Amino acid sequence: MSAHIAVAIVGYRNIQDVSACVAALARSTHRDFEIVICENGGGDAFEALRQALPAKLPEGQAITLIQAPGNGGFASGVNICITATPQADAWWILNPDTESSPGAMAALVSRLAQGFDAVGGTVHFANGRVQSRGGIWRAWLGRAESIGHGEPLDTSPNTDDIERRQNYLSGASMLVGRRFLERAGPMPEDFFLYAEEVDWCLTAQARGLKLGFAPGADVLHRQGTTTGTTQQLSTRSWLSVYLDERNKMLVTRRHFPARLPVVAAAALLLIGLRYLRKGAVRQFGYGVSGWFAGLRGESGPPRR
Numbered sequence: 001m002s003a004h005i006a007v008a009i010v011g012y013r014n015i016q017d018v019s020a021c022v023a024a025l026a027r028s029t030h031r032d033f034e035i036v037i038c039e040n041g042g043g044d045a046f047e048a049l050r051q052a053l054p055a056k057l058p059e060g061q062a063i064t065l066i067q068a069p070g071n072g073g074f075a076s077g078v079n080i081c082i083t084a085t086p087q088a089d090a091w092w093i094l095n096p097d098t099e100s101s102p103g104a105m106a107a108l109v110s111r112l113a114q115g116f117d118a119v120g121g122t123v124h125f126a127n128g129r130v131q132s133r134g135g136i137w138r139a140w141l142g143r144a145e146s147i148g149h150g151e152p153l154d155t156s157p158n159t160d161d162i163e164r165r166q167n168y169l170s171g172a173s174m175l176v177g178r179r180f181l182e183r184a185g186p187m188p189e190d191f192f193l194y195a196e197e198v199d200w201c202l203t204a205q206a207r208g209l210k211l212g213f214a215p216g217a218d219v220l221h222r223q224g225t226t227t228g229t230t231q232q233l234s235t236r237s238w239l240s241v242y243l244d245e246r247n248k249m250l251v252t253r254r255h256f257p258a259r260l261p262v263v264a265a266a267a268l269l270l271i272g273l274r275y276l277r278k279g280a281v282r283q284f285g286y287g288v289s290g291w292f293a294g295l296r297g298e299s300g301p302p303r304r
Contacts, residue, residue, distance in 0.1 A: 003109050005033040005175070006085035007092045010077030013041035015052050017097040017222070024099035026057045030106040033092075036064040036084050038077035043067065073192035074171070082181065091181075094219070095172040098123075101218040108175040111214035117180040118204065120169035121217025128153045131221055134166030134213055137198050139256045142248045142263035143270075144168070144198060153218070162213040167205055171197030173219040183207045190299030194240075195247035202255050241283045242290040245271060249294020260295075267291055 007025060011018045022035060035057075039046040046067040056062055066080055082091050090112060092105060104121060111119045123131045133148035147162055148155070174197065184204040188196050201211060245267065252263045268291055275284035 003032065003089040003113070004087065005030065005090055005092050005105060005109065006081065006088035007033055007035045007094055007105075008078050008081035008085075009035065009037045009094055009096050010074050010081070011037055011039045011041065011045070011049060011096045012071070013045045014096055015045075015049055018049060019052055021094065021096050021098055021100075022053060022057070022063065024101075025105075026059070026061075027102045028100065028105045029102050030109055031059060031061070033105065034062045034064065034085065034088075036066065036081040037096075038066045038068050038080045040068045040071040040073075040077050042071075072189060073196075075187040075189040075191060075196045079186045079189065082186070090175055090177045092175045093171065093173070093187075095221060097222040098172055099220040099222075100173070101216075101220075104173070104217040104219055105175075107214040107217040111212045111217075112175055112177055114212070115210065116177075116212030117183075117209040118169060118174055118176040118201070119212040119214050119217070120166075120174050121214045121219060122148070122153070122157065123170045123172050123219050123221045124153045126220060126222065130155070131223065132170040132172075133157050134162050134211070135168045135170060135198070136165055137167055137202065137251070139252070139259055140262060140266075142252045142259075142267055144195070144248075146170075157213070157215055159213050159215055163211065166211055166213065168198045168201035169211055172221050172223075173217070175214075180204060180209055183209055191247045191250060192243060192300065193247075194243045195251050199251050199254060202251070206255075236280070236283055238282070238286045241275075241286040242293075245287045245290035246294040246298070247290075249291060250297070250299060253294070253297055264291070264295055 039049050050065055053063055068077055078093055108119050120134050122133050125131055130148040130151045132146035136145045138145055188199050252260050271287040275287055
């Protein structure tokens with residue numbers, strides 16, 4: 001498939017991550033692409049990023065930098081990138097703390113051309129273990145389950161099984177086509193961070209769109225370099241804990257409202273088991289605050 005791809009990256013004061021991500025893209029075997037980066041971290045961060053990155057890759061692919069008017073969250077940055085590249089055939093949403101394999105973009109593009117509207121691949125950790133090969137939203141628990149999590153990276157994935165089971169793609173690496181955007185709309189911005197890809201994909205599937213999986217689309221994810229989500233529970237950032245719990249409730253309210261009472265009870269129990277058992281008392285408070293906010297349907301950036 002001959003397709004022009006816009007790679008959409010949202011940064012937040014993480015020049016080293018973005019630079020490594022861009023360097024990996026320069027090795028891509030699919031050459032028809034451009035990179036657009038939305039910096040959510042303000043003017044100083046934008047200027048530092050502008051000085052750190054070239055205007056073009058060695059093979060001539062353009063790099064466009066955009067300073068967001070304010071930090072509207074991950075989805076807001078993604079939508080800014082997409083709006084700035086209307087000429088693209090498809091958009092590869094890629095976390096700034098990722099490094100794609102040379103064949104990843106080509107594999108995604110090829111699979112998208114086989115009748116799919118959005119396609120994901122294998123997102124993995126630096127230790128050679130799989131983080132995600134697509135995901136399943138467990139509606140009765142209000143929890144996301146990553147397919148293949150923990151498997152060795154060299155385990156051969158079952159493409160048909162993944163495509164049958166998954167109902168969302170990893171937001172760290174997902175290629176969306178024009179029809180996906182036309183029917184599902186822009187990425188929902190009321191989540192700020194976490195679960196927006198779940199909501200987006202559930203909406204897309206409800207509107208008849210197909211999610212695919214591309215073997216060989218391997219992407220290394222150095223998860224949590226901005227928000228601290230891989231730290232120990234006792235030191236995990238207040239924002240990541242709050243948003244994690246709030247957004248699970250928001251997804252349930254929007255797509256499975258009849259199940260909200262059961263999901264809410266289960267979530268509150270899990271918050272207690274997860275944080276109090278580990279002695280993370282402050283994080284427990286943030287989790288409960290997010291839980292209440294999600295029940296009330298509150299969205300937008302939380303106030304500390």
